[in-house]
Amino acid sequence: MLNIKHSIKIFVCLLIAIFVSGCGANDGKYQIIYNGEQKKEQKNQNKSKEDFTIAIVPKVSGIPYFNAVEEGALEAGKDLNVNVLFEGPPIADWQQQRNIIEDFIQRDVDLIAVSANDPKKLGPVLQKAREKGIRVITWDSDTDANYRELFINMVDPENLGRHLMDNLASKMGEKGEYAIMTGSHAAATSSAWMSYIIKQQEEVYPEMKLVKVVETDDNPQKSYMGAQKLLKDYPNLQGILGSSSVGPPAAAQAVLDAGKTGKVTVTGLSTPNLMRTHLEDGSSQIITLWSPKKLGYLTVSLANDLLKGDKIKDGKHIGKVGNIKIKGDTVIMGLPIDFTRENIDQYDF
Incomplete structure (x- = not known):
């Protein structure tokens, strides 16, 4: 009788061990519940920053302003050794932005930074990204605050x-x-x-x-x-x-x-x-x-800080950008610049 009970106990333990190991096998990732959201945790806590992929979504593509932002973002990606994807719609349309964000969700990027064409209508797809464990921030044009972690504003x-x-x-x-x-x-x-x-x-x-x-x-x-x-x-x-x-x-x-x-x-x-x-x-x-190139650089820099777990502090100096200000959940890059006929030749962007 004791041998039968002992055999049953061993069998149950084996089942539990198999179940636990099976739960852990998920391409190196598993799901946890935190503050009501599902978030991906890496088994390898030492994931290198070279593996981070940051997706930048402008309001519209192909105009000089956002071209300059892209230049700064890609430069930051190179300097910081992170992967940067930059894609926007051909017209300023929130539905086309939603489709781009959906694609980035499928590609399992680490963070999405969006300049929103609509503060409310992009909410559901951004919430979907967060539930998948993708970090979400905004820059240039904000969403409602509950859809993102922070907003990077050019100026007050x-x-x-x-x-x-x-x-x-x-x-x-x-x-x-x-x-x-x-x-x-x-x-x-x-x-x-x-x-x-x-x-x-x-x-x-x-x-x-x-x-x-x-x-x-x-x-x-x-x-x-x-x-x-x-x-x-x-x-x-x-x-x-x-x-x-x-x-x-x-x-x-x-x-x-x-x-x-x-x-x-x-x-x-x-x-x-x-x-x-x-x-x-x-x-x-x-x-x-302001400098749109610096805005792109700052966006990637702060996204990288978030992914590394670094705290973003008021007055922090960002290389190639300057000292930032924090106002609530908003990062302010700096002061505006005025261009006139007298000083225009000093600038090229």
């Missing part, structure tokens, strides 16, 4: 919005009709900038009047047509402020083509290379931005 949105209005007002003599050309109302960052642009005008420049907000979807041709229509519909228009990189060059070209150089002020956000000719010929007066 209030400071930028008010600064952009100050620039426009100074060139318009602080009075007259003006219009705003924005990329998309849905993009959280653009929406925040615009709210502070308008607030600054209402609080500080009461003799200025906003007559129209034009949505361009970050499309150069749509921006040009929108600027043409503004000049036609509002003959007393004295200023156009473009809050996406394709807006100011399109507006400046429309002003030049309409023979209104010097009569209509064009300011806003764009790259020096897109605006160089317009600043030199006077069809635009002042342009503001």
Whole structure:
């Protein structure tokens, strides 16, 4: 009788051992439950950073601004010895971004960093990525905070919005009709900038009047047509402020083509290379931005820090970028740069 009980006990132990070893065999990965989410844990805790794959998703591909971001991201990947994938949709469309993110989920990347075309609609696919154990951050344009770990912002949105209005007002003599050309109302960052642009005008420049907000979807041709229509519909228009990189060059070209150089002020956000000719010929007066290349570099650098488990601290120095600031769950890269005819030749991006 004792021998039978002993045999049963050995048999049960063998079953448990087989079950446990079978659970551990999953291509070197297993699932745990943490804070209600499934997250992948590596059995090999010493996974080298060369194995990290960071996927960067811009709002749109093929425009100079995001091309410069890509250049910085790839440079950081090379410097830090991590794999960087960079892919965006041909137009600023959240559904196409979702499809790209789905593909990155299937490719089992370690982290996805997205510049969101819509703060809410991308939520489900980003949550899906997190449930698969993929880290998620945003940069350039945020989502709702519950869909990501942190947001990498170029500048403080209030400071930028008010600064952009100050620039426009100074060139318009602080009075007259003006219009705003924005990329998309849905993009959280653009929406925040615009709210502070308008607030600054209402609080500080009461003799200025906003007559129209034009949505361009970050499309150069749509921006040009929108600027043409503004000049036609509002003959007393004295200023156009473009809050996406394709807006100011399109507006400046429309002003030049309409023979209104010097009569209509064009300011806003764009790259020096897109605006160089317009600043030199006077069809635009002042342009503001930051370094998109540094933004790409910073995004990959901080993504790498997260994957390594390094804490991101206020004031931390990032090589080739500078000292960052932390504001809640947002990283702020730095201060905006103004470009004019006098200093434009100092910059090349």
